[in-house]
Amino acid sequence: MQFDVVVLTDNELLQHNENDWYSRQVHQEDGLVVTALSRLGLKVGRKDWAETGYDWTQCRSAVFRSTWDYFHRFAEFAPWLEQVGRNTRLFNEAGLIHWNIDKHYLGILAEKDINIVPTIFVERGDARSLAHVVAETGWEDLILKPTISGAARHTYRFHALDSERHECTFGELVEQEAMMLQPFQHNILEEGELSLMVIDGQYTHAIRKTAKAGDFRVQDDHGGSVHRYDASADEILFAEAAVAAVPFDVLYARVDLIRDNDGQLAIMELEMIEPELFFRFCPEAADTLAAGIARRLAV
Missing domain, CATH: 3.30.1490 (Dna Ligase; domain 1)
Structure with missing residues (x-):
């Protein structure tokens, strides 16, 4: 067995480009995960999920981190997920990934009394x-x-x-x-969107994303910015309850939430496939992730 854990990325992000801020940021985040896993005595690699010809049976497990091209290549990703999942343990697991890809899951959360943005x-x-x-x-x-x-x-x-x-x-x-x-949720223009990281069932840290002037999209792809945020007790309880309502084992989740137009906490999305988890704001959360992987591999 070549690796205990492979940290999955995509081809464009595989090589470190010191001159590109985005590449530096991705490698910093993925590097924290690799280091945390290695500290636990695990053999760790980092690979493009779509690497041609690689024998994935040589990995005990793989953790999705920066596979951010998968939704543009879903015709390739879906059969890859099925094939690799037969022999390699995936985090998060393949069943959860299929469930989380389609935002119909928001309706399932609503049925479990988790407040979502009306959809x-x-x-x-x-x-x-x-x-x-x-x-x-x-x-x-x-x-x-x-x-x-x-x-x-x-x-x-x-x-x-x-x-x-x-x-x-x-x-x-x-x-x-x-x-x-x-x-449209108007609070997002002034307050932005909150992202609470829930790893192994417990809140670890949070950030607030705000859109650039004149836009409503908070993603940095569209000029949005990210700020450290200290979540309140009710926000933490709400995020952890939302993850607990998911009918799968959830190793990691990013809970994107807002105060809705009625002033209530509401889920925008639960990101459980390859979410950016903003480890640069809380490096010790990478150790929490690594510990969760190690414990699952020991079972």
Whole structure:
């Protein structure tokens, strides 16, 4: 067996480019995980998940960290996940990854009394117009996005009266994939979005993401910024309860939440596939992650 744990990345992030801030940041984060695992006496490697010809049976386990091209290559990723998962233990596990890829999971959380941002799902092939669906919601300021997406792919904010401007885009998208509508959450403009890291069932640290002026997207891909944040007791309890409601063993999760338009804590997303966990703000959380992996491998 070559490795006890492989830290998974994608090809573009495999090599360290000291001249690129993004590459430095990724390698700092992944490096904290590699170091924490190595300190526990585990044999650790770091690989592109899509490396051609690699024999994944040579790894006891693999942990998803910066595989941020998977949603652009899902036709390759899905069979890879099935094949590798037969012989290599995955963290998080393949069943959870499939569950978390599709944001229909938000409806399942709502059924378990976890407050989510109100969401309407429009299934693939739905023949209704966008204007028709929007009229049924009664919402005036809306967000439209696919149920399977990442990095704000095909995410649109619009007013109900402007639905017709997005009809062609909506029609083309819904022919290919399920979509979702949500009322725009106005607190995100002033307060941003909170991300609480829950590792091995326990809160470790948090950050606050804010959008650049004139935008609503908090991702750094779109000019958003990240700040250290000290979560309150009620935010911590809410995040841990949301993760506990997931019907799988969750090694790590990033709980993205806001105060909704009614002032209540609400889940935007639970990120449990390859979320950035912002270890640079709390390096000891990497040790918590490593300990959780080591304990699971010992069973």
